[in-house]
Amino acid sequence: MNAMQSQPGSAQVPANGGIIARIDHWFGGLTASMNMIGTITIVAVTILVVADVIGILISRPIVGVNEFMQLSLPGIVFLQLANTLRENRQISSDVFVDRLKQSRPRIHKGLFSFYNLVGGVFMIWLAWLMYPKAMQAYTGNFTRGAQGIIEIPQWPSMALVVLGGAVMGIQYLLHFVRDARAAITGQIEAEGSPSSEAGAQ
């Protein structure tokens, strides 16, 4: 809900930007692509469930729909996390912060740079924590589903958690650099209009 916004999908690299701005631009493309893959997965799950319902009607249920659905969920979430962060759609509260932002913009930026740093470290650490588990699932060939009928490997789903967690962590760190710089130099860049409320309600 707060109004800190990068310019998602803006076509040109900021002219005055240094290496960070270039990384940020490239990164925007990456998070948008991941978001799209996650979205396509949701649509695929929906179609699969509908197909299964029709299948049950004509007594030909589709095997493995539930297993696929289960395993797709962590992937769907983690593929899109960095993008929700970039598009400022992470759920947060801005009621008291807005006042600070008006009266003390630099302190506001400083506070948020700290929060972004915490978020970045935490998410990268989460990815690091999941990495051995994903490797274990890969080498051990862990699967879900009834043996001999359908067995879906678990590692791709876990690998997406590692990837998504790390990418979100890096996105947080990019925000950290942006906000810390603004807090130190006092140059608060013009911000986009406040996004609508996080669509949770």
Added chain:
Amino acid sequence: MSDTAIGLACILGVIILIQTGMHIAISLMVLSFIGIVLVRDVNVAGALLARSAYESMAVDSLAVIPLFVLMGLLVAGAGIGRDTFDLASRMMKGVRGGLGIATVGANAVFAACTGTSIASASVFTRIAVPQMLRYGYSPRFAVGVVAGSSVLGMLIPPSLLFIIYGIVAQVSIGHLFIAGVIPGIILALAYSIMIYLRARYDEKTVYATSYEDARQKEIAITEAMTGLIFGRLFPVFFIVFVVLGGIYAGYFTPNQAGAVGAAAAFIVGLYRRLFTVKGLADIALETGRVTAAIMFLLMAAQLYSQMLTTTGLAQDLAEWLKSSNFSYGVLITGYLLLLVAMGCILDSLSIILIVVPFALEIIPKTDLIWFGVLTVVAVEMGLLTPPFGVACFVTHSNLQDKSISVRDVFSGSMPFTLTMGFVLILLTLFPFLSTALLP
């Protein structure tokens, strides 16, 4: 520091961090993690974190979130809100406060095809507010009705809040949906009666000038409420029938109902040529973002409830309450008042995620379905009260007439908040209102 004190410090910390703008999911996870580390150790905390990030996400009951979000967005895009409003305003022609009651009725029907109040508030701000203003209703009343009745979106199934509650409390989402039907109808009726009484006995609060003026306008503007064909309503009833009927009959799981509902709304919108490729892509991407944000929060809430158990805070509080011999009625009343008060510092989703795991430990044996209905209604009152009245903000941001202020929306929806309070008392006193339809 004792374990309980650590737990308490974590909760306080979470609330402070959230209020100062940290992302809710991150603040829940970081502080819960620290709490578990302090009570146990890093390995335990890491294992619990990994479990909340993967195992607790990879369950099919959670698929209901993207499926119903997608369905709600498709329903909103398929023009179903306008259909219901057109029909309702036809039926209410000539009744005092008719367009207000029509808005409530249309919202109730629309709510049966969608699960969020956001969708209801934004759709009906664009459809109903201009009509009401045209027909001489006061701006404050018009926006108040829209914001006030948008909460029906989350009470009448399908409902995102019920889904979240069901996941947290581990009760059947299908049963919660069924339990929400009668309370939703009661709330809609209570709203309608309230509007009628105001239009009759206190018409200045409803009309810009007077009822007589508004009636003249209604006669003068004849082309309004364009041709209504019952065929246009078929899609609405079809979707309601498939989704709720399917769940009620036990034919569909909530997941299947959501997917089939989404497919139905998609076909309706396609048939009416309301979808463009870009529009559909936006709906899909929006589904993705909403899903990711909500499920990330759920993931954080899993770790948080692990922290509550590990530090023993919930158990200690339960012991203390047991020893202090509060009656059941006092406990429930206190709980509901707490939820309403929490609406002033948190959004509704976070309240459920933070308070319900506690309440389940503390409140002695109770009907979890009934408890869920009370929880959702109490939490929803926060949607209409400042500073987090999300329904009011959404209404305001969708207004074309920018002379209406957020303050107008809040004060216009006040009577609706009070009516909700009244209905909440009814539901608390008469549990069968929530449980009557359950199999």
